[in-house]
Amino acid sequence: MSVTIKTIAKDLNLAISTVSKALGDSHEISPETKKRIFEYAKRLDYVPNAYAGSLKKRKTANIAIIIPEVADSFFSLAINGIESVAQKKGFHVIVYLTHEDQLKEQSILHQLKNGRVDGLLLSVSSGAFSNDHIKYLLNAKIPVVFFDRSCDDIDANKVLTNDFESGYLAAELLINKKCKKISFLSLSDDLSIINQRLKGYKKALVDHKISIDENLIIHCTNDEISNHAKVSKLFQSADKPDAIIGSVEKLTMLIYAVCFDLKVSIPRDLKVIGFSSLDIASFLNPSLTTITQPAFEIGKTAATILFQELEKNSSEPKRTIIIPSKLIERGSTK
Amino acid sequence: MSVTIKTIAKDLNLAISTVSKALGDSHEISPETKKRIFEYAKRLDYVPNAYAGSLKKRKTANIAIIIPEVADSFFSLAINGIESVAQKKGFHVIVYLTHEDQLKEQSILHQLKNGRVDGLLLSVSSGAFSNDHIKYLLNAKIPVVFFDRSCDDIDANKVLTNDFESGYLAAELLINKKCKKISFLSLSDDLSIINQRLKGYKKALVDHKISIDENLIIHCTNDEISNHAKVSKLFQSADKPDAIIGSVEKLTMLIYAVCFDLKVSIPRDLKVIGFSSLDIASFLNPSLTTITQPAFEIGKTAATILFQELEKNSSEPKRTIIIPSKLIERGSTK
């Protein structure tokens, strides 16, 4: 079969423990013996079994990323950031997609309880369930770092962006463009980032003496067809907005799709701002004004914090790091 | 610490083996004992250690995806397809990014030799190295399924798309639009998919009695800045093309970027076709004519084949499955 530490021990007439120690560069083993072992191991191309040691050491060198979806510029860039750190540290990244399904999220987290990974990076899915499954993992002493989408009521490390402020700035830009009826496409009322963005939006309206019209706040779900219907209906209603904010990338693209179908002209009839990290936003028709999240950096920072926690097991106070987004004005709000 | 099979055995006054068998629903254990064990395990919320069993069983329930990058619609959709199958099968997906770096790819594959994963899905990176590191894994009896980017000289399961034909159709469409100087942006000469696409392109030119101008075939690399320079230079040269094919998504977006910078008007001055699975191709300015690969389905199929190989260890003859791409005509070739 495959070459193990036992193969080496037998072939070199040494004890298993000697080989193990030598490969771990222990001082207990003489330089000459070490050399013999290293060279022989190299000759046989010995690679230690990935998980044998993990039993005793309780380390797998695996971390998990749990995200709603991957076909979204924010998350794919965040994965890039995370992976860049993990690769340096020699860690392996297991990716889980929840597809915004809390039950799936629960079941995934449940499986991670017993040693599959050393820690995890979590961007929670939308949906109105409880957070027990997350607290449960924290109880099991598995380090969790939230990124982008977190749970307010859980004390853990978090890497977020300035959602409230971004919502505010987005609305304010539209207000400055003389828009009077600014719609907001929300994904889920239970997601703190969406709520923060929404609160920022509302605050901007209030500050500028524009009354908040709940009919302009559209509560989308994970059902694309029904979202499309809702937005179409809005655009055809008497309450037709003159501007709209997409709180996540998918919804922003939905706006473009509906405008295309209904021949609504952006930005003439409707100004659009989207939360998105799409690098090709400027090639869209029209180019899209975005709140661009620092996706790569959020991922990178979250991973860095996770590794810090993995290295020093002293449980330090939890941190929340905010990395600001940028408002980039383009054609859709001109 | 965490609850193990041993905890249960001790608490219920049973042997460890009895508990293990019961949890595995073995016929050796009486229904009553099983019930006791199941209920107690449930009460303690027992989750088996992920890797303890893997030692003996030589199964980890992990598979690896090795891809050049994730911020590309093809790969992120392929991940979706793979993940959808893996989740059903109860498998966990470790994602590795090579960033088109063969050395990285080699090092990743090397680590996978000893039991970290049960099998892998591979889309090779570009670069002119050897394939020894892949053969090496196959020798170690680790199932490998290539998807999208494969190695011609390795006998393994492959899930590909009709690259040659797609290259042909792309070029032919441009020829039919009366284009005379059709450029082709190649990523790497060592990548079979790119070569196939390029061959299809050349065949179409030959069939339509257009001479092949090697100056119009631009060999890009992984260096974005130098790619940008090369394409800019092409557009400003005397050899300026009237049409161009981007052989991968990133290069297609590069075309848009350069056109924007140089104020080249698409499709008036230059018609563009890109290989891409971007679902927002129709929202680009102008909307992009694409060769759309069935990314999700390729991923899904590749995963399905991998699991088939994992289930029946009989080594059946290797298959190559071709799932055709679609040419979708949009504004950039009008």
Added chain:
DNA sequence: TTTATTTACGAAAACGGTTTCGTACACGTA
């Protein structure tokens, strides 16, 4: 009634490592 067979469980080895502990030997020291 005796002998095979089945049932239901336990003991122990094994998977591939790490780690603790024991010990033989060569030293330096009192």
Added chain:
DNA sequence: TACGTGTACGAAACCGTTTTCGTAAATAAA
């Protein structure tokens, strides 16, 4: 000479499972 000390290695326990094998009791077959 007797004693501690350090060096270099081996034996064995252990991590949490699975699996093989052994066996006592119950049941079926002769």
